[in-house]
Amino acid sequence: MFANDQTEPLIRPALAVELVDRIRALIMEGELRPGDKVPEKALTVRFGVSRTPVREALKVLASEGYVRLIPNRGAVVAEVTLAEIEEVFPVIAALEGAAGELAARHATDKEIAAIRRLNDKMHAAFESGDRPAYFDLNQEIHSAILAAARNPTLRQQHQMVAHRVRRARYQANLTPERWTEAVLEHDSIVEALEARSAERLGRLMKTHLEHKLNALRRAITADETFSGGNCRS
Template sequence: MTFADTTGKLARPALSVELTDRVRELIMEGELKEGHKVPERYLTERFGVSRTPLREAIKVLAHEGFVVLVPNRGAVVAPQSLDEIEEILPIVGALEGLAGELAAQHASDADIRNISRLTDRLREAFEARDRPTYFQINQSIHAAIIQAAGNPALLRNHATFARRIYRARYQANLSESRWKEATEEHEKIAEALAARDAKGLGELLREHLSHKMRSIRSALK
């Protein structure tokens, strides 16, 4: 899905899920501003939906930390706390580093091929400057590595913390230089996984998250 797609009306299947994705993109792209009320009437008209699926989507986004439900006011786009991100991102980096080490040992050949294909698609999205698609593929790569680690406790804990910095991770690649750097880092990650280099892959993932924190800090200050 590209950002241009967020202007069209939605099909009925998986309506609430798709609507959640669309509104999330509007927040991440900055069209819906921090501290501003989510314009429900405008969004129902824009996407051709009723208020029921929109409010279901808003509840999901509140759970993810994108919006805050304020009594007598409704849903408001949540501000981002740099302090909270700086607390959480090192934890995510440590978990993803561990996941990389485990994935290098336990990933199936099919897992490795899938991550390699995703990395190729990531490069294509970068070359096309398709930021929303790039971000979705980026998230899929990280999720695939976590899954390939084969550790359910790691999977659960990562999901808990990663959800809270979802928007910040998107913003980390808003600068052209960091976006290019991140794409190259992903290619090295895929190569280390294919080589089943557990130590190297763990280090690459921890460095990747450290670089991301540097970019987030620049974006939010």
């Protein structure tokens, strides 16, 4: 079933959380593609667990929108639809734009320095073509800016919607040109934060998300691959 037949046994007590993370990664990286039936038996072998924790993990992933649970069939990897992306991305863009403005005003020097270090690490992941590491660092930067905004309500609202398009954000840059553009956008974001330019940072954060939406819109309209492969965020 899997291109990689290597077993990856999981260790308790973090079994449940790690199993969710591992299966989610299979979906985000395209090893399990939209419309695929999730192979419970193959997952039990790969991760060295019984079917019960696998099924519990799939319930969590269903609540996050990664899979659909179908009676008498099991779990199927959910499609990422243009309608959902069009609905959610403008909301996230508005929230992250507001977070950027607030972070420029409220972030400590220590927080700004930490975000700069994350951006440097993200550059290294980009240069090496390490897509999972790049995405994780990318998300850490966005999360750090949200935290630096010092607005719990804004952060809570962001968390409520962001998980719905997390896979789309992972796959937003479907060409090397767009990936390079995204890295340069992050450089500008960090520079605006260091300059504490609130209006500029807010605008850059919002535009960054708008560019992701435009890339996804073009890809889906053109029926390009949207489930992994060479997709980068």
